[in-house]
Amino acid sequence: MLERQSIEYEKAVLIGVINQSQDAEKVNEYLDELEFLTYTAGGEVEKRFVQRMEVPNPKTYIGSGKMEDVKDYVKANDIGSVIFDDELSPAQQNNIEKLLRCKILDRTGLILDIFAQRAKTSYARTQVELAQYEYLLPRLTGLWTHLERQRGGIGMRGPGETEIETDRRIVRDRIALLKKKLTKIDKQMETQRGNRGAMVRVALVGYTNVGKSTLMNVISKSDVFAENKLFATLDTTVRKVVIGNLPFLLSDTVGFIRKLPTQLVESFKSTLDEVREADLLLHVVDISHPNFEEHIASVNQILDEIKSADKPTIMVFNKIDQYHPETLEEDDLVTERTSAHFTLEEWKKTWLNKLGENVLFISALNKENLDEFRKKVYDAVRDIHVSRFPYNNFLYPEHLDQY
Template structure:
């Protein structure tokens, strides 16, 4: 699995495109978010590259001239990582790595890396590992060519393909195993939820880093982990709260983000059962954020995907002091 190493801030460049669907303002906004993701993962952004295109290049995502600019900048400025704002195909990732000669990540890979750092409980770790395996499976061939480059041709010629097949089988078996493990934990959690009786359930939902955990701490007078980084909370926390003699259960859930990898939505569907089974949603919005309307849209979209868009919802405007 992809593990985080304890090192000084990794120097990175960000690469995004401006297309018909994504104008310059939106592209900048996505790259701002990508920069915050990079910072959360332990990186520092040295430069951003954007290119106007009708559609991304199927071979190298950006055009040949632009990728040459990126290559030159990387080699002259000791850059270790190039991060693309959209998900790259296995072939694109392979081609770009060959040209740039550095580590190449896409938004999905970066988010998975942050989730891997943040996962505290065995349940969250299992979910992240499943998402990582599903992301890895179609990309195994690229990883082998990467090994070839490192170790040269001796011993790598011929059986490479069979190695890939063996690897694929191992990863597929691992996926099946992790899915079974998640099913077992889901059953246990469903029993736990059933044991909570008929109390009213309230779930905090919202974009990542809008202050859900901080709000949870204030309302429930508890100390759930909270910090000013993306995805500080991965595990759902449930607390019993009594306000004016009215008891209810309050749960804090994983934050949402635009372009959330499908693997993660799938893996975390069970964590979001707290949202599905809630009687009331508190949709927390960071009102000080210049794009809070887009955040609201993104959250509503994901709520739709998990069949929770018709629940009674109270919108809570947070960080009003920073507005």
């Protein structure tokens, strides 16, 4: 609460649509996530507008009546940004800006803005800038009519702060230059990955804000930035980790999200290459999130898109200390619930533990059940290493007293 009072947040409203593909409950889930995204970007959500429509209005996405409601609210409450949960076409965005006369963002634009905030290294900034320019190019028409009155805030980071940069030719030239720069960096990073030798590579993957960076810090005893906001990590961090007598490389990757912008998937090719080239994936899941099953499905879908779905994977259900009983259905537990949080033994009696042998329940923050985690990772890495170097089995005693 203190943090919110010390920072001036920009007022925003959210807009979602109920249709055949997403019912009211689903739209509320998406808007909850969009609100978290807005907060991460520096906004405070004042109100949500939801309309039931079979097909979005091709001109303004929502109907004229609902648009009038939004317009009246924006004017009366000094709203800085109106944010749509789905991607708007350039024409829709332009039309809505003329009607509401304020900043109009969609989910893609909002995510790109957060990435612009989070990019720290030259490589990450280049990746984000490329994605932003590719998103901006078809939206140049009429963009500057309202920006003359608005400076800074959500959606205003990165490229496009002076009118000269809106020239299509300049933007296309910039895109070509950034792609050339990224191709060069990609080759350098590919060489770096090749120079790591034959060590087993393990990659942390998962939805954004599930605790990957916290787990990375605990395992590798490093100091990777971790924060309870979406996309705290953009740059891939690779650390050498030793469990028992077995060294391997552990990488922390950018978090996935539903409706991940295609521009970012393409721009962050090298980041995703860490996943593609990994020998073992640690799929971290925030068990305390009410929609964790959808998060798992979203991550699996992206893994499938980058042809990494068939890799050996350990499911790591994190944040068991933050779980509340209403997250699971009543019949998911064999034992009766007697406290606010389940014990480790109770977790192992849920349907989640029936997903296979490679399932773990931990709290990275409280360092709970990390011994079992280390043992399971050790065994998996060892199996990969032994298959790669069958004559080095003398390195691995049958039993280790300490992991």
